[in-house]
Structure formats: structure tokens, C-alpha cells
Amino acid sequence: MDNKKKVTAITSMDEDFAQWYTDIVKKADLAAYSNVKGFMIIRPYGYAMWELMQGALDKMFKDLGHENICMPMLIPESLLNIEKDHVEGFAPEAAWVTFGGSEKLEERYCIRPTSETLFCDHFKDVVHSWRDLPLLYNQWVSVVRWEKTTRPFLRSREFLWQEGHTLHATYEEAEQETIQMLNVYAKFCKEFLAIPVVQGKKSDKEKFAGAEATYTIEALMHDGKALQSGTSHFFGDGFSKAFDVTFTDKNNQLVYPFQTSWGVTTRLIGAVIMTHGDDNGLVIPPYIAPTQVMIVPVAQHKPGVLDKAQEVLEQLKGCCRVKMNASDNSPGWKFAEYEMKGVPIRLELGPRDIENGVCILSRRDTGEKITVELTELDKVIPALLKEIHENLYNRALERRRAMTYTAVDLEEMKDIAANKPGFIRAMWCGDEACEVQLKEEAEVTSRCMPFEDQEQVAETCVCCGKPAKKLVYWGKAY
Amino acid sequence: MDNKKKVTAITSMDEDFAQWYTDIVKKADLAAYSNVKGFMIIRPYGYAMWELMQGALDKMFKDLGHENICMPMLIPESLLNIEKDHVEGFAPEAAWVTFGGSEKLEERYCIRPTSETLFCDHFKDVVHSWRDLPLLYNQWVSVVRWEKTTRPFLRSREFLWQEGHTLHATYEEAEQETIQMLNVYAKFCKEFLAIPVVQGKKSDKEKFAGAEATYTIEALMHDGKALQSGTSHFFGDGFSKAFDVTFTDKNNQLVYPFQTSWGVTTRLIGAVIMTHGDDNGLVIPPYIAPTQVMIVPVAQHKPGVLDKAQEVLEQLKGCCRVKMNASDNSPGWKFAEYEMKGVPIRLELGPRDIENGVCILSRRDTGEKITVELTELDKVIPALLKEIHENLYNRALERRRAMTYTAVDLEEMKDIAANKPGFIRAMWCGDEACEVQLKEEAEVTSRCMPFEDQEQVAETCVCCGKPAKKLVYWGKAY
Numbered sequence: 001m002d003n004k005k006k007v008t009a010i011t012s013m014d015e016d017f018a019q020w021y022t023d024i025v026k027k028a029d030l031a032a033y034s035n036v037k038g039f040m041i042i043r044p045y046g047y048a049m050w051e052l053m054q055g056a057l058d059k060m061f062k063d064l065g066h067e068n069i070c071m072p073m074l075i076p077e078s079l080l081n082i083e084k085d086h087v088e089g090f091a092p093e094a095a096w097v098t099f100g101g102s103e104k105l106e107e108r109y110c111i112r113p114t115s116e117t118l119f120c121d122h123f124k125d126v127v128h129s130w131r132d133l134p135l136l137y138n139q140w141v142s143v144v145r146w147e148k149t150t151r152p153f154l155r156s157r158e159f160l161w162q163e164g165h166t167l168h169a170t171y172e173e174a175e176q177e178t179i180q181m182l183n184v185y186a187k188f189c190k191e192f193l194a195i196p197v198v199q200g201k202k203s204d205k206e207k208f209a210g211a212e213a214t215y216t217i218e219a220l221m222h223d224g225k226a227l228q229s230g231t232s233h234f235f236g237d238g239f240s241k242a243f244d245v246t247f248t249d250k251n252n253q254l255v256y257p258f259q260t261s262w263g264v265t266t267r268l269i270g271a272v273i274m275t276h277g278d279d280n281g282l283v284i285p286p287y288i289a290p291t292q293v294m295i296v297p298v299a300q301h302k303p304g305v306l307d308k309a310q311e312v313l314e315q316l317k318g319c320c321r322v323k324m325n326a327s328d329n330s331p332g333w334k335f336a337e338y339e340m341k342g343v344p345i346r347l348e349l350g351p352r353d354i355e356n357g358v359c360i361l362s363r364r365d366t367g368e369k370i371t372v373e374l375t376e377l378d379k380v381i382p383a384l385l386k387e388i389h390e391n392l393y394n395r396a397l398e399r400r401r402a403m404t405y406t407a408v409d410l411e412e413m414k415d416i417a418a419n420k421p422g423f424i425r426a427m428w429c430g431d432e433a434c435e436v437q438l439k440e441e442a443e444v445t446s447r448c449m450p451f452e453d454q455e456q457v458a459e460t461c462v463c464c465g466k467p468a469k470k471l472v473y474w475g476k477a478y
Numbered sequence: 479m480d481n482k483k484k485v486t487a488i489t490s491m492d493e494d495f496a497q498w499y500t501d502i503v504k505k506a507d508l509a510a511y512s513n514v515k516g517f518m519i520i521r522p523y524g525y526a527m528w529e530l531m532q533g534a535l536d537k538m539f540k541d542l543g544h545e546n547i548c549m550p551m552l553i554p555e556s557l558l559n560i561e562k563d564h565v566e567g568f569a570p571e572a573a574w575v576t577f578g579g580s581e582k583l584e585e586r587y588c589i590r591p592t593s594e595t596l597f598c599d600h601f602k603d604v605v606h607s608w609r610d611l612p613l614l615y616n617q618w619v620s621v622v623r624w625e626k627t628t629r630p631f632l633r634s635r636e637f638l639w640q641e642g643h644t645l646h647a648t649y650e651e652a653e654q655e656t657i658q659m660l661n662v663y664a665k666f667c668k669e670f671l672a673i674p675v676v677q678g679k680k681s682d683k684e685k686f687a688g689a690e691a692t693y694t695i696e697a698l699m700h701d702g703k704a705l706q707s708g709t710s711h712f713f714g715d716g717f718s719k720a721f722d723v724t725f726t727d728k729n730n731q732l733v734y735p736f737q738t739s740w741g742v743t744t745r746l747i748g749a750v751i752m753t754h755g756d757d758n759g760l761v762i763p764p765y766i767a768p769t770q771v772m773i774v775p776v777a778q779h780k781p782g783v784l785d786k787a788q789e790v791l792e793q794l795k796g797c798c799r800v801k802m803n804a805s806d807n808s809p810g811w812k813f814a815e816y817e818m819k820g821v822p823i824r825l826e827l828g829p830r831d832i833e834n835g836v837c838i839l840s841r842r843d844t845g846e847k848i849t850v851e852l853t854e855l856d857k858v859i860p861a862l863l864k865e866i867h868e869n870l871y872n873r874a875l876e877r878r879r880a881m882t883y884t885a886v887d888l889e890e891m892k893d894i895a896a897n898k899p900g901f902i903r904a905m906w907c908g909d910e911a912c913e914v915q916l917k918e919e920a921e922v923t924s925r926c927m928p929f930e931d932q933e934q935v936a937e938t939c940v941c942c943g944k945p946a947k948k949l950v951y952w953g954k955a956y
Binding site: 032034035036039040041042043044047048050051067068069070071072073074075076079091092093094095096097098099100101102108109111118121122125126137141142144146158160 | 510512513514517518519520521522525526528529545546547548549550551552553554557569570571572573574575576577578579580586587589596599600603604615619620622624636638
């Protein structure tokens with residue numbers, strides 16, 4: 001009955017990180033729990049963030065020659081069953097459709113958990129000659145995986161994503177595509193989400209079901225846990241062989257093409273929350289902020305204030321995503337509300353400011369306030385948005401650096417894992433048994449073998465003491 | 479092994495309209511049949527058309543204050559069952575999920591055939607006061623309906639659509655929204671698809687399951703059949719009551735809000751094919767054409783031709799969606815290929831043209847060729863695209879006028895229905911029995927009671943001879 005809702009405080013990050021996260025999701029109105037167990041409702045504010053992410057990624061994909069396509073939502077069981085590792089990985093969490101209306105289906109269908117099998121089936125129909133290659137496809141859809149425990153954006157039974165699926169004439173070209181798309185993801189995270197990521201290769205244990213190799217971008221959250229934020233898979237010709245996809249090469253030989261797939265999901269919204277958020281709520285990096293500047297008139301009942309605020313609103317429409325809140329809530333309420341919602345810049349404008357031809361810009365990232373001439377706003381705001389973006393990125397990078405440790409033996413690993421949240425750099429012999437042991441004893445998993453950091457921090461495996469050559473980033477993960 | 483594929487001719491429209499349609503879908507590469515029965519694959523060219531449609535519609539929705547949201551894909555059976563008419567309409571064609579992994583679910587879920595029930599369930603959580611209204615939501619998703627017979631774009635087990643769902647404080651406001659969105663659809667069809675539509679109200683027999691009233695836009699296809707191309711539903715407070723959605727009004731009374739929903743689907747791609755296509759293939763209206771201008775260099779092996787063509791390509795990028803085909807296929811092959819694909823303008827450029835500083839523009843809609851100075855292209859092309867758009871619209875409107883007949887009694891109705899494909903204007907008493915009889919005897923259904931045409935063409939019902947006041951457009955429909 002009263003829209004003067006209280007902006008209630010949220011749980012502090014240090015007190016209960018999980019609750020802090022949930023509070024932000026709800027109070028910044030990003031998502032709501034639905035009465036469909038394990039499924040979330042993405043609310044308009046969260047969806048608007050997703051649309052901005054989509055727009056940026058879609059352009060990057062298309063600039064590299066990828067085309068969007070739309071495959072069926074359902075996969076016949078016999079199709080899912082064709083590639084052995086793949087079905088083992090996905091069948092346990094598949095949602096099965098068994099009835100169409102009142103008729104029992106002759107064959108069950110699962111709702112796509114991922115679409116490699118459907119793409120292979122289609123590739124078979126459309127690829128004949130080397131001239132047909134490469135095929136560079138992508139689709140924006142939702143997928144279903146019947147998870148036991150769920151959290152909004154991080155793990156839910158349905159999530160939105162894009163899945164790229166490409167087919168190439170040569171091993172090298174496919175491998176190059178896999179890395180190229182991983183780089184696209186890293187660039188996107190840096191330039192739009194202000195999130196620094198570690199790029200690297202997954203161990204065999206952690207790779208995608210059916211892949212020859214999986215590459216990942218790993219981001220470090222505020223609580224020191226790692227979030228796998230995007231993956232790019234190289235399939236070699238494994239799927240092609242399983243699905244009998246062939247083409248005639250330049251030498252007139254019938255051969256198997258090479259394949260990749262790569263995806264990012266609405267989980268990235270979770271990454272944004274847990275990388276930039278603070279105890280006052282969400283902090284949205286400017287380039288994916290649905291509202292970049294929120295105008296809050298002060299003493300708006302006084303003559304001329306609303307008119308001037310409206311004028312500033314119109315003035316700014318060309319240079320940023322701007323809104324005004326002229327409701328009868330108090331400025332203090334509005335300040336708290338848009339802090340909670342993570343709007344990068346708040347623009348305050350009161351009678352005295354108007355007299356002086358200025359307004360106050362308040363930064364969400366630092367809380368800093370600056371007084372700016374109204375005539376300068378079109379120049380100042382884009383520059384300030386850029387500065388905020390860079391500050392968010394640098395802050396996150398600094399934090400990651402400060403939370404990255406090195407361990408040379410099991411005791412040290414266990415000690416760090418127990419006491420210092422973050423990435424742990426440590427050598428690995430390549431044996432899966434050591435990964436299992438580290439999971440059991442230190443509660444960490446191998447996040448990736450990073451591309452950029454290949455320092456040999458020790459001669460021997462952190463776990464078994466055997467000779468080791470690979471540096472791995474380990475961590476607790478979402 | 480050879481990309482010099484033949485552009486094979488398609489079945490003529492007059493010979494076999496259904497086959498002509500299927501030929502275009504396949505040969506213009508809009509969609510492919512999948513091995514998932516009744517599901518189609520929307521190929522990149524078809525999907526690119528859909529993206530352009532989406533972009534235009536999404537902007538129109540947002541300009542009117544609507545926000546995008548994303549609801550779960552699955553509906554628990556108990557939720558679907560709440561509104562009686564609704565479940566009767568949709569349960570017979572629902573796809574039921576009964577297993578999550580290897581576990582049988584306690585309750586079945588259906589894949590959304592439409593999402594009224596989910597929205598109502600959510601509205602209940604988010605609406606409390608009159609200050610929370612209106613809620614103006616939309617989502618872009620796919621839905622599943624287990625159809626028996628399917629055709630790409632026109633009727634398939636899965637289709638893409640948008641579904642708008644809005645909630646209002648008053649009956650009048652909700653009714654106004656219903657009509658407003660119908661008008662948006664009509665405007666979109668006219669301004670982007672170049673399709674004239676008849677706007678009107680559905681009979682009770684033809685309305686949406688659970689609606690108080692359904693409004694429709696009906697388009698006439700080349701073969702004289704009607705295509706229901708978009709619908710807008712007014713629910714009154716029926717769903718609110720069934721789902722117990724209430725709010726406190728300005729008088730502090732707990733009352734039920736009023737609701738609407740409205741949607742258009744990928745069926746619109748079918749409408750484009752069957753409105754504008756001809757025996758040479760697809761004809762895409764310019765504003766939704768993925769490629770508006772295709773440059774075909776002539777004698778491209780001659781020095782300077784490809785360089786100049788490339789220059790023209792760069793020149794035109796600012797004023798239209800333009801591509802060049804410089805492959806080693808013959809110009810003749812390319813001409814036929816882009817006719818098939820319905821590209822609005824073909825730009826031919828050969829050595830002699832270059833000498834003269836001109837090129838040839840060939841219109842897909844009329845076949846007309848004009849010679850244009852290269853320096854004038856940036857002005858000529860946008861104007862020509864507009865002209866083509868208008869010509870397509872006017873041509874379709876003319877055709878619809880020519881194929882709209884009037885019948886005053888049953889014999890005349892049967893005669894027209896049997897011999898003259900098109901809309902039949904005829905009076906109706908309002909009795910469902912007459913609709914049933916007309917369906918049986920004349921094989922027509924009531925398409926709508928049009929807003930714009932309310933002429934009283936007779937005193938009595940075309941079927942039963944009782945007094946009649948309502949003019950109905952009847953027709954055979956997809």
C-alpha cells in the first residue's frame with residue numbers, strides 16, 4: 001500500500017557471504033525465486049544486464065564470422081546416446097519428456113543440457129565438401145540440467161547461455177578457433193564486465209564430457225572462491241567419428257572434420273555480483289549497466305528543479321543510459337535504492353546547484369562526489385564511466401593478486417586452503433589421483449593450467465612429490 | 479565437392495502451392511528439417527530475418543514501457559490446472575517431463591505451451607498495491623505444443639515467439655493495452671513486413687483458452703488462405719481470480735487486477751514467404767532483409783573490377799546491409815541464387831560500368847533494372863529500398879482487395895469458398911452453431927469481426943437466415 005518501501009540493509013559480506021549474495025539478488029531485483037523448484041525468474045533489471053552482455057558478445061561473435069542458428073530444444077535419447085563420454089556426463093542430470101499430450105512417446109526426449117549431439121546431426125546433413133567449411137554457428141537459448149542444489153545465476157536447473165558450435169577442415173584450425181573464442185571471452189570479461197580472468201586449460205578430470213581438451217576462464221570472487229566463467233572445448237574429430245560426419249577434402253578423400261564448442265551463461269551475472277558488489281549492494285560495471293546515470297532531484301518541490309532535471313535528462317540521453325527518479329520518495333531513500341541497484345553514477349541536482357549551473361556526480365564504486373558544470377556533463381560523464389570501469393577492473397585485479405598464493409608441498413597447500421581464500425599456485429605431476437587426493441585433503445580442485453603464468457614454482461608435484469612440470473591454479477570453486 | 483551448385487528451379491506456385499512453400503524454405507535456406515520429429519532447425523538466413531523482426535518489435539514494446547523478463551521453461555501440472563478453460567485448451571498438446579535424471583518426479587512438468595500460469599504465479603508475489611501497477615512484461619522464448627501435423631514456421635512442435643503479459647488496475651486500462659498491442663502488431667506488419675492485415679475480434683469459438691476476448695491480425699496469403707499472424711488477449715480478471723492475484727486499490731480495498739497477453743511468432747516468416755514470394759523464390763521486404771543489397775561483380779577477372787566492387791561495398795556499408803559475392807561462381811548463378819534468397823536489390827558492376835562510373839541496380843520485386851551513377855548510390859539505395867517496401871505492401875493490399883468477396887446466403891458462401899480463394903465477408907448471427915455448420919459445409923472458419931470494415935452487407939445471418947448484425951471475415955486458414 002505504500003511505495004515508500006524501506007531500503008533495508010543487506011547482510012554484510014564478511015558476516016555471511018552466501019546470504020549477502022542472495023540479499024543482493026533479491027533486493028537489487030535481479031532475480032526471483034519461482035515456484036518451479038530449482039528454476040529462477042530473471043527479473044527485468046537482471047534481464048536488462050543480460051541483454052547488454054548478449055549485445056556485446058553477439059557483436060564480437062559476428063565480427064569473427066559466426067552466424068546465429070536455432071536448433072530444437074529436445075534431443076531424442078538415441079541421439080544423446082551416440083557419444084559415450086558425452087551421454088555419461090549429461091544423462092544423469094537430463095530432464096526427460098515422456099508424454100506428448102496424453103500419448104506416451106515411443107522414444108524419450110531430453111531437454112537439451114547442451115547441443116553437441118543436435119549440431120552433429122545437422123552437420124551431417126549440411127557438410128559435404130571442404131568448400132562447405134568452416135561452419136561457424138552459435139545459438140542463444142536456455143538449457144536444462146537437473147541439479148540437486150541450486151542458487152540464482154550460479155547453478156540453476158535452467159539457465160540462459162550461448163553455445164557456439166563450429167566445424168573445421170583441419171585440426172589446427174579447430175584448435176585455433178577454440179583458443180580464439182576463449183580469448184574473446186577474456187576480452188569481454190575485461191572490457192565489459194571489468195573482471196580479470198585467468199585463462200588456461202582444464203585437467204582431463206575437469207574437462208567437458210566428450211571433449212579432447214577444455215579451456216576455461218576462471219575469475220576470483222570476493223570470498224576467494226573461483227568461478228568458472230566460460231569454457232571453450234576442442235573436440236578433435238571425436239564427435240565427427242561418433243556421428244559419422246565426413247567431408248571430401250581438397251585431395252578428394254573422405255575425411256572427418258574437427259569440431260569446437262564454447263559457451264558463457266547467465267552465471268556471468270553472478271560473477272559481476274561477487275566481483276564488484278559491496279555491503280551497500282550491487283556495483284554494476286558501466287558498460288553493462290542498464291542505467292548508467294540516475295538523476296535524483298533534490299528539493300524537487302521547489303520551483304524549477306524538476307524542469308531543470310528533465311532538461312538534464314534530455315541532454316544526457318545522447319551520451320549515456322540515463323534515467324530520472326522524480327517520485328515522492330525522499331532523496332535519501334533514492335540514494336540508498338540506487339546504491340543497492342549498483343547504478344554507476346548518481347546525479348544530484350538541487351536549487352542551489354541550479355543557481356550555480358552545476359550538479360553533483362556521485363560514484364558508486366568509490367562514493368566520491370564531484371561537482372560538475374552542467375554544460376560539461378556530456379564530456380565528463382563518458383570519461384567518468386570509463387574511469388569507473390577501469391577502477392573496478394584494477395581493484396579486482398589487485399584483489400586477485402593479493403589472494404593468489406603459492407604452495408610447494410601438501411602441508412603448505414592444506415594450510416593455505418584452510419586459512420587463505422584464493423587461488424593456490426602449485427605444481428602437478430599430471431596424475432588424476434593427486435587431484436582426487438587434493439580434493440579430499442585440501443578441499444580444492446584444479447581450476448586450470450594457466451597460459452600466462454607458467455613459472456615452475458617447484459620441481460615436484462605438490463601432492464605426491466613426483467617430478468612435475470605443470471603449474472596449476474587450484475581453488476575452491478562455485 | 480563442388481560449390482558451383484546448381485540453383486535448381488522451384489515448383490511453381492500455381493502448380494502446387496504447398497510444395498512451392500517448402501521449396502522456398504529449403505532452397506532459400508531459411509530452415510531445415512531436423513531428425514527430431516515435428517521440430518525444425520532455423521538456419522542462419524532465417525534466423526537473421528527473425529533477429530531483425532525481434533529488434534524492431536522489441537524497440538516498439540520498450541518505447542511503450544514494456545520490460546523483458548524471463549520465466550521458467552517448465553510449468554508444474556498443478557499450476558497449469560488452476561484455470562479450467564486454459565488447461566483444457568493446452569493440456570492435450572503439452573509435452574510432459576516426468577523424469578529428472580533417473581528419478582521419477584513427484585509431479586509432472588509441462589514445457590510451457592504459453593506462460594499465463596507462470597506469470598500469474600509471479601504476479602501474486604510482486605503485486606501488492608495500486609502503486610505496483612501496471613506491470614508491463616514481455617519475454618522472448620520458445621514454446622512447445624505437441625502438434626500432429628507440422629510445417630516449417632507455420633506449425634511446428636516448437637516455435638520462437640514473444641509473449642507479452644501485463645497487469646492493470648482497471649478493466650479499461652487492460653482493454654486499452656490489448657488493443658494498443660494489436661495496433662503495434664499491425665503497424666509492425668505494415669512498416670517492416672510490408673504485409674497488410676485485417677484487425678479484428680475473434681468469435682468466442684476461436685478465442686484463446688481462458689480469455690474473455692481475443693483480437694487478431696489476419697493476413698491473406700498468395701493462395702487465398704488466411705494466416706492468423708498475431709493475437710492479443712484480454713483476460714478481464716478471470717486469471718486473477720483463479721490465481722488469487724489481488725492488490726489494494728486507492729480506496730484501500732483488496733481487489734483483482736485485469737490482465738492481457740499478446741504474442742507473435744516465427745510464423746511471421748511463413749507470412750513473409752507466402753505474401754511476397756514468387757516463382758523465382760523468396761522476396762524479402764527490405765527492412766527485415768539480412769542482406770538488402772548484394773553486389774555481383776561481372777567479368778571479375780578483369781583488372782580493377784574486384785577493387786572497384788570492394789570500394790563500392792565499403793561505400794555502401796553506411797547506408798544499407800550490403801554484401802558482395804566474389805566467388806568463382808558465374809554471375810548468372812549468383813543472379814539466380816540471390817533471387818531465390820529474395821535479396822531486395824542486386825548491384826551489378828562490370829568493366830564497362832566502371833569506365834562509365836555507373837552500376838546496374840536490379841529490383842527483386844519487379845525485375846526492373848536501372849543504371850545509377852556510383853556517386854549517387856548512397857542517395858539512391860535508401861530511396862529504392864523504401865520504394866520496394868511500398869510496392870510490396872501495395873501489391874499485397876491490391877491482391878487482398880481483389881480476393882475479398884461478399885456472400886449473403888449459404889449457397890453463395892459455398893460457391894465462393896469452393897471457387898474463389900480469399901476472404902469472404904458475410905453477416906453472422908453470433909451463434910456458434912452457424913460457425914460449425916459453415917466449417918462443415920463451406921470449409922471456412924470465422925477469421926475475425928474486423929474493426930475497419932463494419933458494413934452491414936445483409937440483414938440476415940449467412941448461414942441460418944436469422945437477423946444478424948456482425949460482419950465477419952471468413953476464410954480457409956493455415
